[in-house]
Amino acid sequence: MCFVRRYPVIIITVVVLAGVLALHMVGIPAIGRWIATAYVGAFVVWTLVGMVRDVLRGHVGLDILAVVAMVATLAVGEYIAALIIVLMLAGGEALEQFAGRRAKRDLSALLDRSPRIAHVLVHPLAPDSEEVRDVAVDDVAVGDALLVRPAEIVPIDGVLLSASGEFDESSLTGESMPVAREAGGEVLSGAINGARAVRIRALRSSADSQYQQIVALVHEAEESHAPVVRLADRFAIPFTAVALVLAGAAWAISGDSTRFAEVLVLATPCPLLIAAPVAFLGGLSRAAKTGVIMKGGAVIEQLARVRSAAFDKTGTLTQGRPxxxxxxxxxxxxxxxxxxxxxxxxxxxxxxxxxxxxxxxxxxxxxxxxxxxxxxxxxxxxxxxxxxxxxxxxxxxxxxxxxxxxxxxxxxxxxxxxxxxxxxxxxxxxxxxDAPRPEATSVVSWLRSHGIERIMMLTGDARSTAESVAREVGIDDVHAELLPPEKVGLAADLRPRPMMMVGDGVNDAPVLAAADIGVAMGARGATAAGDAADVVILVDSLTKVVDAVAIGRHTLRVALTAIWIGIGLSVGLMLIAMTGIIPAVAGALVQEAVDLATILYALRALGGPATGLVAPRAS
The missing domain is CATH 3.40.1110.10 (Calcium-transporting ATPase, cytoplasmic domain N)
Structure with missing residues (x-):
């Protein structure tokens, strides 16, 4: 039922197509033609309205070719083909919407983990009193005394009032070891308290505290993403122009208006509409089988073209456990x-x-x-x-x-x-x-030997530790002792582009969202990092980063080749159709063969060459 509400056009088109086919089979195709013509005509008008809006925003895509194809197929009586084109268009939009929803869920886990309640001490001057009143974190005032119970998340930046305390700050700084604080030391929001309840005095408001700043950084980084143009859209205008020129020339030379339709029916956008999405879906499927989740076809394009890479240390290049x-x-x-x-x-x-x-x-x-x-x-x-x-x-x-x-x-x-x-x-x-992952050196070496021009480490850990790990895995460019905003700044300045950031933990969420391609080691890492990333690795192995890049490159090659096969065959057939030797009905059937050829080739994205790197066995 949810699918029906979300994709009504797909359901309606399937129903109309089934009805038209049934009418054709029972011997009353005329009624089916009128139904199909009316439905496709309404869809063309709806699409034209959307096209006008897109043109006003400066975007011209495959919809032009689709409208021309639908009108042409109706003009030559291929109303079944017109309905199929409508179904393809609606299905493509549904796939894009699905990928978009996946990408826009990137803040949910981070916000779910964000502290909402703080325990304000009723008698802050009484050292043994733990009487508290629970208030919303946003209502905590600077100077309030708070109680943080064992294993709780520190709700707000504060100064430690207890004699000592131990906090897990790995999700904030990347430091894998718990940090001990003495009375008077600063405790950051988002840190996890140790085994003993402690008291802190609020140092900053909720909006100004460390964890909330991380949330804001993720928001800002998400909004700064430049839109990626769909692969097939880049071919839409030139292919449409060539098709119209050839069809118009055939009409002008022959003086027969049907020649226009005979040529144009061979220019249906199926190779462009289907080939690239099928290839991308094949790449996404192959990646998922290897334990890598990619959030849409645009991610595959970016991975295929990546030229720089940055890695977090703790839990990414290292095991993340001492x-x-x-x-x-x-x-x-x-x-x-x-x-x-x-x-x-x-x-x-x-x-x-x-x-x-x-x-x-x-x-x-x-x-x-x-x-x-x-x-x-x-x-x-x-x-x-x-x-x-x-x-x-x-x-x-x-x-x-x-x-x-x-x-x-x-x-x-x-x-x-x-x-x-x-x-x-x-x-x-x-x-x-906390030793480097056994596969880290080979992963860095593979990336460097396959066109990644610059590789660096961005970490909040101590410089001496970071440089030691970097030397072991083969990274020369090291930036250590960084806070999340500093990571974002360095990632933004990293050249050449596109750049890929690999990390885990809450502290990596902003930089993963800000990168051209954010890759999260999600097997054990924080869900916030996984949701903010474009790629999530579900298997606890860094070799999957190599798999993701290799799959992206292979998928893009397959998609481009499939598109060129479709365009080449279509243009060749249109040139032949200009002579009038391919009737419209035969042309529609031949074009279906072209579609089939491009789809079968696009399915090659389901396979591909192995990278040669093997994930280490889990201990």
Missing amino acids: DLVDVRPATGIDADELLMLAASAEQYSSHVLAEGIRRAAAERRLELRRSDDASEVATNGVVAVIDGRTVVVGKPAFVASLAADTVRATLGTGEAAAYVAIDGRFGGVLILA
Whole structure:
């Protein structure tokens, strides 16, 4: 029922076509002809009104050719063909509307995640009071004291009133590690609070806060997109002009007005109306099967012509999760025992490093122990009694306060350490790092060797970490410690165009929307980034970026070739029809063969050469 309301022209045309065919089959084609003529005539008038509006806006497209074709087919009595042209036009508009709705949903997830309620403290001066009144975020005044509960999104930029707090700012800055804040430190809206409730004092209004600014940037970036002209529209005017000149010349030379229709019936716009959409749909289908969602044919065109590429770091060029890279036990302690005890304690921690430690223990098939006495000390670490031994895992200062012999570890770029103490003595250090994706180097190399002239990294992470990862994957142009507005500015200035931005997370949504082609790693990334992008990768592999570019290029080549096949055959047949040896009815049938040839060729977009890059197996 929704389809009927949304696409009434398609439904009406199908009904009329079925009725006309039925009348023709029962032996009363005259009534069917009048019905078809009246319906197509009304559609022509409606299309002409739309054409006038488009011309006033400076856009002239395939509608001219379609109107000429419909009138010509009616003039030579091919009313069935006229109805089919109407159906093709309506179907093409439906496909465009569907793609448009997909593209315009890009803000929904971002807005859904945006904080709407804030907990304003009723007694802000009472340190133990958590009595609050919930108000709309827009009603929070600068200076109000707010309570942010565990795992809640910070609703507004503020200053931390609690002694300390830990916040996940990865969706804002790209930094994969939680950030610790002390009293007086600034906390950004959109950050996720840690395991302990904290108090903040509103520093800015809702409209001026970080997260709301990101939402505004996405709006602005979306509105700045230049419209992309449909591929077939570029051929419409010259092809129409050639067809009319040939048809007019045939009429003038022969002196027979039917010669005009005989020539023009071979100039129906089917190769242009169908070939490119079929090729693009084939490309979209092929991409979807590989785990890549493209939002419309215009995206395929842009991907095919991309000349610059920019990548976020965390979760894009890197895994987006810290992995254990080294176990450094103290003297007299076995490495597996150290990891087992630490992972057993980390079962009771929500820290991002804890997940990496537990994962490493599982990979080594170490059996974890349970604890009946475990507690997490917010921002510092976890303490648990494991098999009668007191195990402490956490920051060096926290562990050193409980184990005086703690030795500081030397860390490489991008590494983080979890220190371990066992029964009051230093047990060792676990080293974790957010490593580059194994396929990142080959992806960067493929893009560079296939015409991408400039590749850069845009990240909010620390410069030393960003440069280390960039060196590993083969990127020389690095811009680090960026906020979302700075990313947007750099993307806007990047040349040559078109440029492709690949990222994930809320912080990447504005730059993905601002780029000529925004590609979101949506397998684990924020839905806001996926919705703001033109391309969403559903498989957790960077090789799909290469697949997207390769599919775009192959699809555009197929579409252009199909169009030229259709134009070439049509022009050749029109030249023959000028001699009068192809009657109008035969011409309509021959033109259907041309249509079929272009459609069959366009279906080649469903296949294509492999890129040679293989996605790594999920661990």
